[in-house]
Amino acid sequence: MRRLIGWAAAFMASSVLPHPRAAMETIAVNDNRVAAGVLDAGILTIHLEAREGEWHPDRDDEPGLIVRAFGEKGKRLQVPGPLIRVAEGTEVHAFVSNTLARGTLLVHGLSRRGVSSDSDTISIAAGATREIRFLAGAPGTYYYWGTIDGAPTDDQSSRDAELNGAFVVDPSASAQRTPDRVFLIGLWSRNPEPNGLIGRNDLVRFTINGKAWPNTEPLSYMVGDTARFRIINTTIVPHPMHLHGFYFKVDSRGNGTVDTVYDRAAPPFRVVTERAAPGRTFSMTWVPERAGNWMFHCHDNYHVLRNRPLDGSPIPAEHLMHVTNHAREMMGGLVMGVEVRERRAPEIVAQGGTRRALRLVARVDSAAASTDIEPAYGYVLEERGKPSHAVSPFLPGPTIVVKRGEPVSLTVVNQLPERTSVHWHGIELESYFDGVADFAGAGAHIAPAIAPGDSFEARFTPPRSGTFIYHPHADEVRQQQAGLSGALLVVDDPARFDPQHDIVLLLSVPRRETDRDTVLVNGSKTPPPLELRVGERYRLRIVDIHTFRPSMIVSLRRDSSLTTWRALAKDGMDLPAQRATIRPARQQMGNGETYDFELAPAAPGDLRFMINAAAGPLLTSMIVRVR
Numbered sequence: 318m319r320r321l322i323g324w325a326a327a328f329m330a331s332s333v334l335p336h337p338r339a340a341m342e343t344i345a346v347n348d349n350r351v352a353a354g355v356l357d358a359g360i361l362t363i364h365l366e367a368r369e370g371e372w373h374p375d376r377d378d379e380p381g382l383i384v385r386a387f388g389e390k391g392k393r394l395q396v397p398g399p400l401i402r403v404a405e406g407t408e409v410h411a412f413v414s415n416t417l418a419r420g421t422l423l424v425h426g427l428s429r430r431g432v433s434s435d436s437d438t439i440s441i442a443a444g445a446t447r448e449i450r451f452l453a454g455a456p457g458t459y460y461y462w463g464t465i466d467g468a469p470t471d472d473q474s475s476r477d478a479e480l481n482g483a484f485v486v487d488p489s490a491s492a493q494r495t496p497d498r499v500f501l502i503g504l505w506s507r508n509p510e511p512n513g514l515i516g517r518n519d520l521v522r523f524t525i526n527g528k529a530w531p532n533t534e535p536l537s538y539m540v541g542d543t544a545r546f547r548i549i550n551t552t553i554v555p556h557p558m559h560l561h562g563f564y565f566k567v568d569s570r571g572n573g574t575v576d577t578v579y580d581r582a583a584p585p586f587r588v589v590t591e592r593a594a595p596g597r598t599f600s601m602t603w604v605p606e607r608a609g610n611w612m613f614h615c616h617d618n619y620h621v622l623r624n625r626p627l628d629g630s631p632i633p634a635e636h637l638m639h640v641t642n643h644a645r646e647m648m649g650g651l652v653m654g655v656e657v658r659e660r661r662a663p664e665i666v667a668q669g670g671t672r673r674a675l676r677l678v679a680r681v682d683s684a685a686a687s688t689d690i691e692p693a694y695g696y697v698l699e700e701r702g703k704p705s706h707a708v709s710p711f712l713p714g715p716t717i718v719v720k721r722g723e724p725v726s727l728t729v730v731n732q733l734p735e736r737t738s739v740h741w742h743g744i745e746l747e748s749y750f751d752g753v754a755d756f757a758g759a760g761a762h763i764a765p766a767i768a769p770g771d772s773f774e775a776r777f778t779p780p781r782s783g784t785f786i787y788h789p790h791a792d793e794v795r796q797q798q799a800g801l802s803g804a805l806l807v808v809d810d811p812a813r814f815d816p817q818h819d820i821v822l823l824l825s826v827p828r829r830e831t832d833r834d835t836v837l838v839n840g841s842k843t844p845p846p847l848e849l850r851v852g853e854r855y856r857l858r859i860v861d862i863h864t865f866r867p868s869m870i871v872s873l874r875r876d877s878s879l880t881t882w883r884a885l886a887k888d889g890m891d892l893p894a895q896r897a898t899i900r901p902a903r904q905q906m907g908n909g910e911t912y913d914f915e916l917a918p919a920a921p922g923d924l925r926f927m928i929n930a931a932a933g934p935l936l937t938s939m940i941v942r943v944r
C-alpha cells in the first residue's frame with residue numbers, strides 16, 4: 318500500500334480554507350504534458366522543492382485547500398508535482414529541497430525504477446537540500462511521493478496528499494516515442510473513514526491531474542486517432558477505471574517500483590474496465606471509432622460523487638437537489654469527458670429498418686418499503702406488450718438477451734418519481750444512446766435525463782456476443798441501490814439461449830443501509846441453491862454492479878478448497894485461447910467488471926459460491942448443488 322494512513326487518526330489540523338491567507342502561493346494544475354528539468358548531454362538536471370500553497374481542485378475561483386506540493390525551483394508549485402520523464406538509461410541529477418519550516422521530508426520513488434529490491438527513501442531535514450544521482454531503469458510508468466515525518470498523522474491524507482508526481486521512463490532515446498497522456502489519480506481527504514466509504518457530505522477530493530470533475534481536463538480526439546493513457550493511482554483505494562463505448566488494450570501494469578510492459582506480439586488484454594489497486598499503475602491504448610461525448614471514469618460510484626464544497630457548506634440529499642445537468646452537477650471526482658470529433662461532417666446514422674423492440678420500464682417497487690431516502694425501484698422488461706417478469710419485488714433487474722448483429726430498440730420508460738437514464742455498459746454503440754444523462758451525444762444533440770412519465774429510445778446493433786450490464790447513469794448511488802441494474806447478454810442465437818446452463822450471477826448492493834455487510838446475488842442476500850448436474854458444462858456470467866467495494870473476491874469452493882473453472886471472457890470480450898485457461902476458481906472483481914467462466918463439475922456434492930470483502934469477511938454465499 319502506497320500510503321499507510323492512520324485511519325482512526327484524530328482530526329486536528331484544518332486544511333479547509335475559511336480565511337485564505339494573503340501571501341499563500343497558488344498552486345498550478347499540472348497536465349503532465351511537459352517534462353520538468355533540463356536535459357543536456359544525456360543528463361537530466363532537476364531542482365525540486367516542497368512548499369506549501371493553495372490548491373484549487375474545483376474551479377479556480379472556488380474555495381481551495383492549503384497543501385504541501387512539489388515544484389521546480391523558481392517556478393510555481395504543481396499538483397501533481399513536476400513530471401519527470403526521461404529515456405531509459407538517462408542519468409537523473411536531482412536536487413530536492415525541503416523548504417518547509419519544520420518536519421523531515423521523506424521522498425520515495427526517486428531512484429532507478431524497474432528493480433523490485435530498489436530501496437529508495439530519501440530523508441531531507443527542514444531547510445536542507447539533498448542531491449541525488451541515478452540512472453533511469455526499465456521503461457514504464459512510475460511516480461514519486463513525499464511525506465513529512467513528524468507531522469500530525471491526518472496530514473498524510475490532507476496536507477501531504479498532493480506531494481507526488483509522475484515519473485515516466487521511455488524506451489531508449491533512439492526509439493520514436495508515441496504521444497500519450499499521463500493521468501495521476503489523487504485523493505485529498507479530511508476524514509477518511511475506516512471502511513473507506515465516502516459520502517457526498519464528506520470533505521474529500523478525488524482528482525485526476527489535480528482537478529475533480531467537472532473541472533478535469535476536457536479531452537478531445539478525432540475519430541481514428543490512437544489514444545494512449547498512463548494511469549497512476551497514488552491513493553489508498555482501488556479504482557476500477559471504465560471507458561464508455563470502446564474497448565481499450567491494457568499495455569502495462571505496474572506497482573510504482575516495477576512495471577510489466579506487455580509484449581506487442583502477445584494477444585492483448587482488451588477490457589472496458591481495468592482495476593487499479595492502491596499504488597498501482599497501468600497504461601492503455603484505445604481508438605475512438607465513433608464521434609460524440611464519452612466518459613472515462615472510476616466505476617466505484619462513491620469515487621464519482623459530487624462532494625460538498627470546500628468552504629464546508631453541505632449539499633442536500635439527491636432527492637432534494639434541483640438539477641439542470643446530471644452529468645455535471647451530480648457527478649464529481651474521477652471522471653474525464655472525452656469529445657470525439659469526425660474528420661468530415663458527421664453522417665446521420667440511419668436508424669430506420671426493422672429492429673427488435675423492447676421496453677424497459679423503471680417502476681417504483683410497490684411490494685418493498687420505498688422511502689425518499691432509500692427508495693425501492695425496479696425494472697420490468699416488455700416485448701410486444703408482454704412483461705417478462707412483473708412480480709414484485711423487482712429484484713434482480715431482468716436479464717436482457719439480445720442477438721449479436723441484430724438491431725435492437727430499447728425504450729426506457731420512466732415511471733419513477735425522479736429523472737433517470739440507462740447506460741448500456743460495455744456495448745459499442747453511438748454516443749447519443751450511451752445513456753449518460755445530459756452528456757451523451759454530440760454538439761447540441763445531447764440525450765437528456767428522462768423525466769418522470771417520459772421515455773427514451775436507445776438503438777444499437779451489438780457487434781459481439783458477451784456479458785454486459787445496464788444501469789442508470791443519473792444519481793447512480795441512489796438509483797442502483799434502489800434496485801436499478803441488470804445483466805445485458807449478447808448471444809449468437811437467443812432461440813438457443815438456455816438459462817439452465819448459461820447462468821448470470823449479478824452482484825449488487827443491498828437496498829437497505831442495514832444490509833450493508835451483505836451483497837445481493839441475483840437480488841437476494843440469501844440466494845437459493847444453484848442446481849447443476851455432473852458432466853454438464855455451465856457458463857457462469859459474473860457481473861459486478863455493486864456501488865462500492867471495488868475489490869470483492871468471488872470464489873467457488875468444495876469444502877474449504879477452491880475448485881477450478883475455465884476463464885472464458887472479461888467485460889464481454891472473449892479471452893484469447895492462450896489465456897482461456899483452467900484455473901483455481903477465485904477472482905477479484907471491481908465494479909463494472911464482468912467475468913465469464915466455464916464450470917464442468919466432475920463429481921456430485923455441494924459447492925459454495927462465496928463473495929468475500931477484500932479484507933476477508935464473507936459477505937454472501939450460495940450453495941451450488943451438483944447431482
Ligand SMILES: [Cu+2]
Pocket residue numbers: 555556557615616617620651
Ligand atoms: Cu475509484
